[in-house]
């Protein structure tokens with residue numbers, strides 16, 4: 046398996062979400078590059094950044110789904126949790142000295158596109174209707190979610206977290 050390529054069928058039609066998904070694809074491709082260069086420190090750094098960014102994305106996505114009243118928000122969160130646990134296990138194995146890069150790269154590649162196509166695309170309509178009904182521009186929905194996440198995170202790691210999700214405008 047080589048680099049992942051973004052294809053139009055992965056678009057949810059929600060600009061912010063699509064942008065975040067593309068960033069995750071970039072991280073997975075960075076992991077591919079780091080593993081082919083046999084750079085252990087590089088692999089560790091990419092795993093950390095990829096996990097960090099993906100968790101931020103999950104928080105954003107979950108806030109958006111809940112606000113939109115999407116009926117399967119609960120099960121969707123569960124899927125995110127299971128994935129987070131699975132990646133955490135890889136991180137532990139890596140720290141214990143195991144070479145997990147190939148296996149992790151393959152798992153991430155499979156998981157992400159499957160998840161976007163089957164789970165993320167399912168909430169897209171509800172979110173788009175919600176945005177339209179509120180008569181809000183995407184920008185104001187973004188601001189609203191940002192406020193909610195600030196409350197939820199109790200300002201913890203705020204700068205890094207929002208810089209990652211909102212393109213460094215923090």
Ligand SMILES: [Fe+2]
Nearest residue numbers: 106160164165
């Ligand atoms: Fe998701």
Ligand SMILES: [Fe+2]
Nearest residue numbers: 066102106165
């Ligand atoms: Fe997603």
